[in-house]
Amino acid sequence: MAEVIQIQVNGEERGCRADATVGDLLRELSIKTERVAVELNLEILDRKEFDHRSLKSGDRVEILSFIGGGS
């Protein structure tokens, strides 16, 4: 079994596999990569990077998308 690390996703603590990438995390959460933005430790990632950026203990991930809004 792969080692488990603690990360923060959208403000909530959660465990993930030590060798997981951002892309793996999105798949685990059943989030389609189109039309979401991901911020890793305040750095906005290009969608192409999702599968190449691995997560490490203490990382803060923010996953955002569009919702209803006016002003």
Place this chain on the structure above:
Amino acid sequence: MTGDRLIIGGYEFKSRLFVGTGKYKDFAETKKAIEASGADVVTVAVRRVNITDRSKENLLDYLDPKKYTILPNTAGCYNVEDALRYARLARAAGVSDLIKLEVLGDERTLFPDTVGLLEAAKILVKEGFIVLPYTNDDPIVAQKLVDIGCPAVMPLAAPIGSGLGIRNPYNLKIIMEMVKVPIIVDAGVGTASDAALAMELGADAVLMNTAIAGAQDPIAMAEAMKYAVLAGRLAYKAGRIPRKLYATASSPIEGML
């Protein structure tokens, strides 16, 4: 009025009514209201994805980005840093460089912080964004936003969601005369006559959310707004008669007994 197209930052729009997507009962109602409004441009907000309940539907499943121009906003941002962060996230999540830039100054009025707005606009224009700034009805700030490189300016009619209508038609008129880019009157519209008045003054478009979503029948109000914007635009182009204090008879005197 075919051929009367609105062009902003290389985008061309048929409808001069821009609508928000907030405050609706559900996505089905949002979709119906937007269809009834005839709008091409719809605004959206950028927020955290709900990771605990993935059963929630996505707004863009209801609004086809091929059919509508999605205009993300920086609503809820009270400083330059947050506005820049949300604008960049919107671009990363989205399909275009368009951003409705809001830097708010105060929670009670939601009035824009125009100092912060100018600063944020400058940075985002440099980063290649097509910045549509939500601003006060201040002609000097509007001109500064244009000088920075904003391809349109969005002055408010009244506070966001207030429904007070056009509080300062004279300032808006001055902005329309002074500023040589499209003017989109944004926020504060309450009913159809407000939208028609904005267009009669010479606005290039009107943006609203609450006036439609908060109406008793949002879908009917969306349709009313569609006609109000069309009627106002036609009246503006037709050129109204001057106001006079005394009557002028419309029937001839000649031939009377």
